[in-house]
Amino acid sequence: MANVTLNVNGEARTASVPPETTLLKLLRDNFNLTGAKLGCDVGDCGACTVIVDGKPVNACLMLAGQADGRDVLTIEGLATLDGLHPIQKAFEDNASLQCGFCGPGIILSAKALLDENPAPTAQQIRDALAGNLCRCTGYTKIIEAVQDAARALRGEPADKAA
Amino acid sequence: MRAFELVTATDCRHAVALLAEYGPFAKVLAGGTDLLVELKSSPHVPEVIIDISRAEDLKIIAVTDEGLSIGALVTHTEIMRSALIREMFPALVDAAHTIGAVQTRNLGTLGGNLMSGVPSMDSGPALIALDALVTVAGPAGRRQMPLAEFFVGPRKTILKPDELLAEIVIPKQNFGKPAHFVKFGLRKGQALALVNVAASLWVGRDKQVFAAPRIALGAVAPTVIRAPKAEAYLEGRAITPEAMAEAGRIAVGEAKPISDFRASAEYRQDLIAVLIKRALEGACAQAKAKRDRET
Numbered sequence: 001m002a003n004v005t006l007n008v009n010g011e012a013r014t015a016s017v018p019p020e021t022t023l024l025k026l027l028r029d030n031f032n033l034t035g036a037k038l039g040c041d042v043g044d045c046g047a048c049t050v051i052v053d054g055k056p057v058n059a060c061l062m063l064a065g066q067a068d069g070r071d072v073l074t075i076e077g078l079a080t081l082d083g084l085h086p087i088q089k090a091f092e093d094n095a096s097l098q099c100g101f102c103g104p105g106i107i108l109s110a111k112a113l114l115d116e117n118p119a120p121t122a123q124q125i126r127d128a129l130a131g132n133l134c135r136c137t138g139y140t141k142i143i144e145a146v147q148d149a150a151r152a153l154r155g156e157p158a159d160k161a162a
Numbered sequence: 163m164r165a166f167e168l169v170t171a172t173d174c175r176h177a178v179a180l181l182a183e184y185g186p187f188a189k190v191l192a193g194g195t196d197l198l199v200e201l202k203s204s205p206h207v208p209e210v211i212i213d214i215s216r217a218e219d220l221k222i223i224a225v226t227d228e229g230l231s232i233g234a235l236v237t238h239t240e241i242m243r244s245a246l247i248r249e250m251f252p253a254l255v256d257a258a259h260t261i262g263a264v265q266t267r268n269l270g271t272l273g274g275n276l277m278s279g280v281p282s283m284d285s286g287p288a289l290i291a292l293d294a295l296v297t298v299a300g301p302a303g304r305r306q307m308p309l310a311e312f313f314v315g316p317r318k319t320i321l322k323p324d325e326l327l328a329e330i331v332i333p334k335q336n337f338g339k340p341a342h343f344v345k346f347g348l349r350k351g352q353a354l355a356l357v358n359v360a361a362s363l364w365v366g367r368d369k370q371v372f373a374a375p376r377i378a379l380g381a382v383a384p385t386v387i388r389a390p391k392a393e394a395y396l397e398g399r400a401i402t403p404e405a406m407a408e409a410g411r412i413a414v415g416e417a418k419p420i421s422d423f424r425a426s427a428e429y430r431q432d433l434i435a436v437l438i439k440r441a442l443e444g445a446c447a448q449a450k451a452k453r454d455r456e457t
Contacts, residue, residue, distance in 0.1 A: 002168060019168035019211070022198070042199045043266050044352065055239070055268040061198045062269065063191070065168055066215055109264065130351030131263025 004068040008033065009077030015064070023067045024048045024059035027074060035075035035104040039133075046132035049105035050074050056112040058131075075104035078111070087111055090149035091142070093158075098136035106132045110146045118154055122147070163198075164207040171214045174299055177326050182301050184210040185323040191215065192235055193270040195262065196278050220273070220328060223247065228295075229333040234273025234326075238262070238285075241272060251332065252448075253341035253360055257288040260345045263352050273327045276309070279317040279385070286313070286386035287360035288343045290378035292332050300325040310378075313385035339364060339374075340452060342444025344437050348424065355381045356425045357433040361441035365401065365449045372396040377409065377438055382417035382430055389413035392438065406442040410435035 002021070005014045008031060015030040027033045027050065039047030041060050048059040051073040078085040084092065087107050097103045106129060113120055113128035120128070125146045126139070134142060148158055169184070171177035181188065188210040191197050201207055214220065220235040223244050230250060232241070241247055241258040248255050261267055261275065261284045275285040276296070286309070294309040301324055309330070312319050321327060341362035347353030358380040364373040375396040377389040392413040399405050419430035 018165060020163040020165055020201070022163070041202060043195055043262075046263070046265060049265055056265050057268050058195075058265045061194050061266070063168065063194065063198070063213070065170070066191075066194070066213060112264070127351070128264055131265040 002065040002068075004064050006067050006069065007071045009072070009074060017064050019063070019065060021064040022060050023050070023052075023062040023064050023072070026064040026067070027059060027072070033074050033076050037101055037104065039101070044133070045102070046105045046109065047102055049108050049132060051108055051112055054112070054115070056109050056131075073108070073111075075108060078107070085111075086152040087114070087146070087149040090145040090152060094141045094145040094148060096137065096141040096145040097134075102132055102134040102136075106134065106142060110149065114146070114150055114153055119150060120146070163202050164205075166201075166207055167210045169210060169212055171212055171217050173217045173219045174214075174326065174328055177212060177214045177217055177220075178299050178301060178324070180212045181324045181326060184212065188212050190277075190326065192274040192277075193237065193266075195266045195270040196274060214326070226331075227334075229331045229337070232272055232330045232332075234276075234328055234330065235271045236273075237269065237271050238267035238275070239264070242267070250337060251288075251292065251341065253288045253291070253343040253362070254285075257284045257343045257345075257358075257360070260284050260343075260347070260355075260358075272330060276312065276330070277319060277321070277327055279313055279315070279319050281316055281383060281385055282355045282358070282381035283386065284343075284345060284355060284358055284380065287358050287378040287380045288341060289330060289332070290386055290388060291341055291343075291360035291362040291376040292336050292339060293376065295331045295333065296327060297329045297331060298325050299328040304328065306331070310386075310388055316384045336362070338452070340445045340448035341376075342441045342448060344441050344444065346433050346437060354424065357381050357419070357430050357437055359434070359437040359441045361438065361445045363396075363442070363445050363449065365446075365453070366398075370401045371398050372401060372405070373398070375409075375442075377413060377441070379413065379417055379434065379438075382419040382434060384418075387417065389416045389438070391416055396442075401446060403439075403443075406439045406446075407435070409442065410438035413438050 037047035039045035043058040043061045189208040191213045220233040222233045238258040343360045345358040363375040392409040419427045421427045
């Protein structure tokens with residue numbers, strides 16, 4: 001068994017798991033954080049995206065042991081008691097999601113992008129989200145939501161004309 | 163995933179010691195973007211996984227006496243963000259950018275991409291076009307060879323079971339050599355190359371002629387290959403669009419593309435000619451931009 005201790009959403013969490021356990025399984029089954037989804041399980045769909053030490057990764061392609069000692073942010077770590085994170089709010093306002101299965105991964109990919117680049121172009125947003133597949137809506141409203149969220153995070157009013 | 167034992171290497175030397183202990187029964191885990199997929203689907207899971215992802219001495223990008231040294235564990239994202247690589251070898255940055263997507267580029271490593279040995283890898287052509295060497299660490303010490311000789315077949319490298327790919331070196335004589343990488347995939351994101359090409363060249367000192375041209379191709383043979391006949395044709399020849407197009411046509415005869423569900427062999431042959439011309443044009447444009455900056 002592998003003993004792992006990681007900082008998940010600002011909280012130290014510990015578990016003892018078989019070595020072949022992925023970070024995704026650890027989060028979902030041991031820590032009951034089911035926001036990260038098991039989609040393709042091979043790193044194509046991005047539904048399992050979480051942010052490890054500031055970088056978005058496929059939690060299905062990382063062993064729990066490799067995450068030992070690292071900082072992990074999941075979708076559960078975004079909203080506060082006061083309300084949704086501005087990116088989540090923008091996705092809601094734009095009706096960017098239908099079934100929502102891809103949402104946690106896309107929102108975390110968007111967060112990692114906006115943390116580094118507060119004013120991305122549409123092409124930069126597409127590049128940052130290329131590893132997240134959505135099979136419901138198409139991507140137009142998702143990209144618009146990221147642009148709205150970027151404006152909100154910069155403290156600018158929403159672009160009503162768009 | 164089937165059960166295995168996980169051992170963690172603290173540095174390169176430790177990893178080599180672990181390989182000496184477990185070699186034939188072990189597989190090395192770096193970024194995991196290929197290995198974990200394989201472990202999930204394969205009935206033959208190794209008894210031991212040696213996790214080298216914490217070996218900090220394999221994550222260094224530095225200029226040494228030999229050239230530019232890139233540690234095997236440097237990720238594709240780190241290549242894209244390295245000020246040194248962006249300045250010296252933008253073709254490597256372009257190649258890294260075409261691999262997978264953000265999440266897989268954050269995990270996947272340069273060494274891992276090369277170790278996969280897949281003919282369509284995007285790291286191989288640009289490095290081979292720049293005469294890159296690889297340093298391999300083993301129980302008897304280190305040995306070095308051209309990257310072009312490292313690949314021996316599809317998913318096969320020259321590495322012995324007790325050896326570890328430690329670093330990739332671009333030799334000093336190629337510092338500043340104009341190079342360009344082009345990839346043709348079915349989508350812009352997360353697509354394997356139907357064909358990828360890198361070209362590098364110097365422009366003759368006195369005349370506008372090709373000097374030391376290199377052409378490397380992926381996804382058109384059992385391994386990443388060079389196109390020596392096309393290179394020989396260009397050597398010393400005046401730089402013209404016709405010469406570039408002819409080099410592309412010659413290289414078609416040097417490749418052995420296959421037909422698969424992504425593209426037919428004939429389609430890939432057409433791509434080879436077009437992409438080589440574009441890669442050479444890109445490298446020439448870079449040479450011109452460099453000359454304009456310097457004069």
